[in-house]
Amino acid sequence: QLYNETATYIDDLAERLLALNGKPIGTMTESLKTASVKEAEGNESAEQMVQNIYDDFTVIAEELNSGMDLADEVGDETTGDMLLAIHQNIEKHNWMLKAYLG
Helix, strand or coil: CCCHHHHHHHHHHHHHHHHCCCCCCHHHHHHHHHHHHHHHHCCCCHHHHHHHHHHHHHHHHHHHHHHHHHHHHHHHHHHHHHHHHHHHHHHHHHHHHHHHHH
């Protein structure tokens, strides 16, 4: 579920960038270089994986807040609304992950 949801967000944000005459990142190499969250090592326990997702979502939520502020500053309500919708879902997921972690 999280994978499919994320893929949709990536596509929607890339389309928005193109609509604003921007250039979305197009390769995995570029994505890994610019990402604020890091790739898992692959030897994490199930609980560590959940904790890592929670931590990554916390970072992403903060970045979405910054993006919403910037969109507001430049009067881009459409992008701000897109980021808000993503932020709301990230917060919901993080609430559930935190409940799982105890």
